[in-house]
Amino acid sequence: MGACGCVSEQAEEDELLRAIRAAGANHGGDASLQHKGATNGHVATARRSRPSQLSEREEAVTRLLALGYTGKEIAAQFHLSPKTIETYKSRSLEKLGITSRTGIVKYAVEKGWLNPQTLDETAVESP
Numbered sequence: 001m002g003a004c005g006c007v008s009e010q011a012e013e014d015e016l017l018r019a020i021r022a023a024g025a026n027h028g029g030d031a032s033l034q035h036k037g038a039t040n041g042h043v044a045t046a047r048r049s050r051p052s053q054l055s056e057r058e059e060a061v062t063r064l065l066a067l068g069y070t071g072k073e074i075a076a077q078f079h080l081s082p083k084t085i086e087t088y089k090s091r092s093l094e095k096l097g098i099t100s101r102t103g104i105v106k107y108a109v110e111k112g113w114l115n116p117q118t119l120d121e122t123a124v125e126s127p
Helices: 013-025 056-066 071-078 082-096 101-111 116-124
Strands: 003-005 030-034 043-048
Touching (some): 056 071, 056 101, 071 082
Antiparallel strands (some): 003 043, 030 043
């Protein structure tokens, strides 16, 4: 899902869980945890990589999902099957590391897709 990290094999269970949580909570920067058992002060670092670029169709589907359209409505708009739209949705969510519609909306807000100037352009456009 775009996250990677490094934790020593000798890490305690609670330390591993902290590293996983730090990687999940980290949105773009580094999260570092000091490994207590290491004599050289080994630091476990987790970094979230940049999401892959969405295709034009994936972006269009993601925008419409953020606006509240259902898969069936999007399929009708693009003259595609709902299954095809579900595939675009799945690919987009995987590339972006998003797991919910709420996450889609948050992403859309960050991208500026939900401001009044872009809403008119997004709602009816078809790539």
